[in-house]
Amino acid sequence: MARRKKEECKAPPAWLTSFGDLMSLLLTFFILLYSMSTISLEKFYQAIKGIVEAFGGHYVIHEERVIQGRKVPIQFPDMYPKLKSRKAIEEKLHEIRKMLQRMGINSEVAKYGTSIRLRINTDKLFPSGSDKPYREAIPLIMEICKKLKEFDLPITIEGHTDNRPIRSKRFPSNWELSAARATSVLRLFIQCGYNPKKLSAAGCGPYRPIASNDTPEGRAKNRRIEVIIHLPM
Incomplete structure (x- = not known):
């Protein structure tokens, strides 16, 4: 009868497979959040324009130029319903x-x-x-x-x-x-x-x-x- 070959290392526990899948999903989730943190100003203004029009406000007009810096000041003086405080x-x-x-x-x-x-x-x-x-x-x-x-x-x-x-x-x-x-x-x-x-x-x-x-x-x-x-x- 042939002798059984001795395993060099033990098989990982079953829970480790689920834990690895969870870590992969979390990594994917954080990568997705990071990718969404980069805002397209053009799409951002289009979204704000739609919201303002839905509430009866005026168009959002902005200059077609590259805005540098992380903080972009946005003002809506005629936006309804916050026309006046x-x-x-x-x-x-x-x-x-x-x-x-x-x-x-x-x-x-x-x-x-x-x-x-x-x-x-x-x-x-x-x-x-x-x-x-x-x-x-x-x-x-x-x-x-x-x-x-x-x-x-x-x-x-x-x-x-x-x-x-x-x-x-x-x-x-x-x-x-x-x-x-x-x-x-x-x-x-x-x-x-x-x-x-x-x-x-x-x-x-x-x-x-x-x-x-x-x-x-x-x-x-x-x-x-x-x-x-x-x-x-």
């Missing part, structure tokens, strides 16, 4: 509030999630029981529109009243009065040049008070127009 909008609203304060009109700025509200008391904007602004209030409303127009954001204009009932041929209730006042402000915004597609109006009557209607001060605070700026998501 929330901070810039808040600063503009506080500027409007100071303008109203100088004219003796009470106002305040309130923040609600993805919207900011400019609340303006209507006692010096509209005569009691009327939806037609005072003649001297019209330039003021137009100036508010001019300051907000640069942001080009959707705006809802709400009309609010106190709880004292009104009954007239034109306005059977505060619902109609609040809606008519909101629409009057909206029409002035359109005359100012604001995009009508981004404007809407609503009448809330006395049903969304921000103060008690038991005192004259509270009722005055509830008589208001709210300019609601809807911020981009």
